[in-house]
Amino acid sequence: MSSMSQLDRPSKRGIPEGLWLRCPTCRATVFKKDVESRLNVCPECDHHFPVSARRRLDQLLDENSFEEWDATLKPMDPLGFVDDKPYAQRILDQQKKTGMNDAAVCGAGFIRGRGVVIGITDFAFMAGSMGAVVGEKLSRAAERATEQRRPLIFVSGSGGGARMQEGILSLMQMAKVSAALARYHAAGGLYVCILTHPTMGGVAASWAFQGDVTIAEPKAMIGFAGARTIKNTIRLELPDGFQTSEFLLKHGFVDRVVHRRDIRTEVSRLIDYCDIR
Amino acid sequence: MIPTPLPFETDLHEMEHSLARLEAAHGDADELKRVRYELNALKKATYARLSPWDTVLVARHPNRPQTCDYIDTLFDEFVELHGDRAFGDDRAIRTGFARLDGIKVMLVGHQKGKTLAERQQCFYGCAHPEGYRKALSKMKLAAKFRVPVVCLIDTPGAYPGIGAEERGQSQLIATSILEMSQLPTPVVCVVIGEGGSGGALGIGVGDRVSMLQHAYYSVISPEGCAGILWKVADDKTKPRAAEALKLTADHLLRHGVIDDIIPEPLGGAHRQPKEMANTLRAHLVRQLRELADVPVPDLLQRRYEKFRKMGPYLEQ
Numbered sequence: 130m131s132s133m134s135q136l137d138r139p140s141k142r143g144i145p146e147g148l149w150l151r152c153p154t155c156r157a158t159v160f161k162k163d164v165e166s167r168l169n170v171c172p173e174c175d176h177h178f179p180v181s182a183r184r185r186l187d188q189l190l191d192e193n194s195f196e197e198w199d200a201t202l203k204p205m206d207p208l209g210f211v212d213d214k215p216y217a218q219r220i221l222d223q224q225k226k227t228g229m230n231d232a233a234v235c236g237a238g239f240i241r242g243r244g245v246v247i248g249i250t251d252f253a254f255m256a257g258s259m260g261a262v263v264g265e266k267l268s269r270a271a272e273r274a275t276e277q278r279r280p281l282i283f284v285s286g287s288g289g290g291a292r293m294q295e296g297i298l299s300l301m302q303m304a305k306v307s308a309a310l311a312r313y314h315a316a317g318g319l320y321v322c323i324l325t326h327p328t329m330g331g332v333a334a335s336w337a338f339q340g341d342v343t344i345a346e347p348k349a350m351i352g353f354a355g356a357r358t359i360k361n362t363i364r365l366e367l368p369d370g371f372q373t374s375e376f377l378l379k380h381g382f383v384d385r386v387v388h389r390r391d392i393r394t395e396v397s398r399l400i401d402y403c404d405i406r
Numbered sequence: 407m408i409p410t411p412l413p414f415e416t417d418l419h420e421m422e423h424s425l426a427r428l429e430a431a432h433g434d435a436d437e438l439k440r441v442r443y444e445l446n447a448l449k450k451a452t453y454a455r456l457s458p459w460d461t462v463l464v465a466r467h468p469n470r471p472q473t474c475d476y477i478d479t480l481f482d483e484f485v486e487l488h489g490d491r492a493f494g495d496d497r498a499i500r501t502g503f504a505r506l507d508g509i510k511v512m513l514v515g516h517q518k519g520k521t522l523a524e525r526q527q528c529f530y531g532c533a534h535p536e537g538y539r540k541a542l543s544k545m546k547l548a549a550k551f552r553v554p555v556v557c558l559i560d561t562p563g564a565y566p567g568i569g570a571e572e573r574g575q576s577q578l579i580a581t582s583i584l585e586m587s588q589l590p591t592p593v594v595c596v597v598i599g600e601g602g603s604g605g606a607l608g609i610g611v612g613d614r615v616s617m618l619q620h621a622y623y624s625v626i627s628p629e630g631c632a633g634i635l636w637k638v639a640d641d642k643t644k645p646r647a648a649e650a651l652k653l654t655a656d657h658l659l660r661h662g663v664i665d666d667i668i669p670e671p672l673g674g675a676h677r678q679p680k681e682m683a684n685t686l687r688a689h690l691v692r693q694l695r696e697l698a699d700v701p702v703p704d705l706l707q708r709r710y711e712k713f714r715k716m717g718p719y720l721e722q
């Protein structure tokens with residue numbers, strides 16, 4: 130949760146915020162509208178900016194095809210967790226800031242006319258971390274995809290993974306979602322997981338790596354342990370490009386690194402290859 | 407043998423030494439009786455008011471029994487199987503056929519090591535991807551022949567390192583969790599010491615999950631949590647983190663994450679390892695017998711529901 134370094138942070142040096150963005154990769158100052166019209170990708174260098182779950186749905190699905198499920202699920206504070214502010218208060222603040230009840234959005238929709246079940250985690254809500262609501266929504270999505278015999282697409286943008294403020298119960302969400310996905314697989318469904326920046330920890334060690342096909346956006350940070358934890362343990366510098374999409378591709382844990390503009394095409398093509406009806 | 411004292415055990419440690427001196431000198435019988443009585447009372451008092459952080463220290467005690475100790479004391483036989491079939495033998499996880507009370511099982515357990523050399527060989531109980539691959543392959547072997555699986559969990563967490571990431575730490579833990587949820591044979595898990603996050607859950611999806619009384623099980627280590635919340639993990643913030651995470655057995659039982667708390671001998675498992683082994687053995691035998699006759703479809707359905715209902719949320 131501690132090492133999200135390359136987030137969308139517009140420079141303060143004389144650039145009017147709201148209209149312009151500074152790209153963290155090429156450092157170019159780019160017109161925000163240009164970035165948005167290119168699916169939140171830098172027009173200069175193809176840096177993939179973070180995307181909210183709502184925008185991601187617009188980018189991935191056919192127009193007006195999304196039907197949301199379980200939107201009313203809200204988190205609780207089972208441990209009475211308090212750090213510099215109580216978790217119960219943090220939830221309210223995050224809900225106000227994002228307009229979301231929790232970090233996941235799930236439902237049904239169409240990708241180039243192909244019916245799918247889709248689940249997305251949004252980094253904006255507590256780093257997209259997985260507590261009981263995210264676990265429940267993804268599990269229900271997998272269960273409904275099993276019943277409806279539809280391809281299942283999850284998109285992870287999930288930072289540190291399990292949500293520390295829900296303690297051991299957040300760790301158990303890994304088992305819960307995995308069990309639902311195991312049943313989905315056993316029933317013969319196609320599960321495609323799309324990994325975006327960042328996908329770490331308990332999310333990486335569960336549903337992010339349980340797909341039939343695993344796709345990653347370019348240069349996303351993906352891994353189990355945080356870079357700082359690893360550095361503190363081994364006391365060595367980490368190699369360039371460590372824990373990036375390309376690193377995982379090279380080591381055999383990602384099937385394809387795909388530019389954001391091509392994900393729709395790629396996913397619909399995969400669905401066609403795996404359609405046995 | 408008098409165990410290495412923990413910070414909250416100074417009085418206890420002193421009294422254990424005076425008792426040992428008295429015993430060695432064949433001291434006065436009444437005096438011996440009195441000191442033994444007082445020591446017992448002090449153990450009871452000390453261990454009745456362990457803070458969550460004290461519990462973490464007990465769970466990490468260097469003399470606390472580990473998987474290999476239980477292999478020697480609790481099981482009647484152990485046929486170790488080393489191969490992960492891909493990379494190498496991870497000594498942080500031990501797997502093999504074992505017998506207890508006439509029951510055949512597949513034993514899977516973390517090993518942290520006792521001596522410095524063994525600890526280094528075991529990476530202090532932090533498994534690499536090959537450890538989880540080995541564990542899963544042996545669990546599948548067990549399932550093939552309807553042999554139940556016993557998992558002894560005792561890890562600070564899966565190893566954070568370059569090789570571990572290169573070889574797919576996330577992938578292997580994810581695969582293990584997924585497959586365990588559907589493994590067609592009884593699975594009994596016990597957290598015997600440290601239940602460190604994904605590294606623990608990687609062999610922790612079972613029909614029964616229990617904890618020894620002074621074990622802990624947490625989504626993140628108290629050190630990691632303190633580092634995130636208060637920037638430094640020190641003597642002030644680590645106990646605060648341990649408190650906030652609700653990582654002790656009583657909390658996990660209340661939240662429905664575990665089924666049972668297995669009582670430890672007075673003063674912790676490390677003071678009476680034989681007694682601990684006997685208690686754990688009786689516990690395992692009981693659970694294995696309970697699960698032995700459950701038809702596999704029912705077993706899997708119940709296992710699914712067990713994890714499916716974890717974690718509260720509000721729904722309008």
Ligand SMILES: [Zn+2]
Binds near residue numbers: 154157
């Ligand atoms: Zn750029």
